Amino acid sequence: MDKFLTYLGGVLGGYALIETPVADTILSSLDPVLDLLGVLSMIVFSGAFVVHGVRTMWMNK
Template identity: 35%
Template sequence: MNSRIFLFLATIFSGFALIRIPLADTFLASIEPVTTIIGVLAILIFSLVLIYYGVRNLFSK
């Protein structure tokens, strides 16, 4: 199995962590929208990459 797939899965999980991290009442509260956007982008991009790899593997020899 390709080891990059596990890296992509770890990136998706870290995207979920960026979305769910509680930054209220801290000095980082002002960057909470930025972490949410980065988390959503990471989830979307790497989910699409995993779907691409799956479809490519399905139709290969």
């Protein structure tokens, strides 16, 4: 259960990075970087989520 919450937090954190409104702030120049980090975070943690789920299914048989 501990890894489940870690991976879920990583996916939600990536989504938050993508959806962060930075227009009209000092961070507006970082918008493409935040989007890239968010997408990469979601891909990595979603992949780990799937791998962990498949490994759990195989170990419980």
